[in-house]
Structures are given as C-alpha cells and as structure tokens.
Amino acid sequence: GIQVEQSPPDLILQEGANSTLRCNFSDSVNNLQWFHQNPWGQLINLFYIPSGTKQNGRLSATTVATERYSLLYISSSQTTDSGVYFCAVSWAGTALIFGKGTTLSVSS
Amino acid sequence: NAGVTQTPKFQVLKTGQSMTLQCAQDMNHEYMSWYRQDPGMGLRLIHYSVGAGITDQGEVPNGYNVSRSTTEDFPLRLLSAAPSQTSVYFCASSAGQGGNSPLHFGNGTRLTVT
Numbered sequence: 001g002i003q004v005e006q007s008p009p010d011l012i013l014q015e016g017a018n019s020t021l022r023c024n025f026s027d028s029v030n031n032l033q034w035f036h037q038n039p040w041g042q043l044i045n046l047f048y049i050p051s052g053t054k055q056n057g058r059l060s061a062t063t064v065a066t067e068r069y070s071l072l073y074i075s076s077s078q079t080t081d082s083g084v085y086f087c088a089v090s091w092a093g094t095a096l097i098f099g100k101g102t103t104l105s106v107s108s
Numbered sequence: 109n110a111g112v113t114q115t116p117k118f119q120v121l122k123t124g125q126s127m128t129l130q131c132a133q134d135m136n137h138e139y140m141s142w143y144r145q146d147p148g149m150g151l152r153l154i155h156y157s158v159g160a161g162i163t164d165q166g167e168v169p170n171g172y173n174v175s176r177s178t179t180e181d182f183p184l185r186l187l188s189a190a191p192s193q194t195s196v197y198f199c200a201s202s203a204g205q206g207g208n209s210p211l212h213f214g215n216g217t218r219l220t221v222t
C-alpha cells in the first residue's frame with residue numbers, strides 16, 4: 001500500500017516564526033488532505049489539495065503530485081497553532097491513509 | 109449542523125465485554141469511516157462504508173464489526189474487548205468516496221479496556 005512519511009516529527013517554534021511541514025508519499029495519489037489535531041484532540045480539516053496551491057489565512061499548502069510530496073506552510077505562528085499536523089492520501093477513491101504526523105509546539 | 113457526532117466520549121470496559129460505539133452524521137454524506145489512534149501510530153483505518161448497505165475492511169479490522177443500515181449512522185461494535193483495543197476512536201464522513209472530498213471527524217471516543 002501507499003506509504004506516507006511526514007517530517008520533521010517534532011517542531012518547536014517561538015511565536016511569530018514561520019515553518020514548513022513536509023509530506024512524502026510512495027505512490028501515485030489523486031487526493032491529499034491536511035489535518036490539524038488540537039491539544040484537546042479534535043481533528044480539523046485544513047486543506048483538501050490533490051494538486052496545486054491553496055491558502056487560508058496564515059496557512060498555505062502546495063502539492064506536487066508528480067514528485068510525490070506536499071508542503072504545509074505556517075506563517076507568523078501563534079500558540080493556537082500548536083498540536084499535531086497530519087497528512088493523508090488516497091488513490092482511486094479508496095480510503096485515506098494517514099502519516100504519523102508532525103507535532104508542533106509554539107511558545108509565547 | 110451538528111456534523112459528526114460520536115457517543116460516548118469515554119468508556120471503560122472489562123476484558124471480554126462487548127459494546128457499540130455510536131456515530132451519526134447529519135450532512136447526508138455517503139462515505140463514513142472509523143479510525144483508531146494510538147500513540148506514535150497516527151490514525152489507522154478500521155472499517156469504512158461508501159453508502160448504506162456497503163461496508164469494507166480497512167487496515168486493522170480484527171475484533172470489530174460494522175453495519176450501515178442508514179446513510180446517517182455507522183456504529184462500530186467491539187465483539188469481545190481486549191486490552192489491545194484501548195485507544196481513541198474517531199468516526200469520519202465525507203461527501204465523496206474515500207478521499208475525493210474533505211473528510212470531517214467527530215470528537216472521538218476514548219476507550220480503556222482493563
């Protein structure tokens with residue numbers, strides 16, 4: 001099956017810093033999504049981004065499907081950005097497979 | 109809209125007991141799925157359904173049963189609970205199949221099996 005690798009596994013930032021999270025996948029996908037799990041355990045869908053670039057406020061994401069990677073950019077980080085960020089991929093309408101996540105800690 | 113609703117939020121079982129985790133969505137989504145989350149393992153797919161009357165196994169289906177009699181509901185049954193099933197369980201739904209539209213999660217059920 002498809003393998004999903006996220007890096008870095010852990011990231012510590014000061015408030016106001018920028019960061020880039022990476023998601024590599026081992027095979028062709030026609031779908032990719034990014035999620036944020038907040039410290040209370042809730043999973044929030046950030047982006048549905050099978051290809052191209054999208055922006056939502058301070059967050060943006062880029063997927064280059066032909067090169068099998070996606071990037072999540074967080075600018076001017078805030079303490080509320082803390083949590084775990086997951087990338088998930090699928091092919092041909094099958095179920096999403098999740099990476100192990102990047103744990104982000106933002107301190108004030 | 110309530111979105112995806114999971115009950116209960118917390119549950120403690122003894123080994124060998126059975127129970128049903130409830131999941132309901134009010135978005136008329138065809139696709140529903142169950143994941144479990146364990147420390148350091150990310151989310152692993154247990155079972156999924158692409159519509160009423162249709163279910164299929166995911167990555168870790170052993171010890172769990174599902175059924176989909178209505179579009180709204182997708183209960184997960186633990187037949188004989190084991191300590192290895194201690195985990196946080198998430199139900200999710202989307203308008204499309206599997207991954208071709210945004211996936212929405214419930215708030216999770218934290219299950220402890222002693």
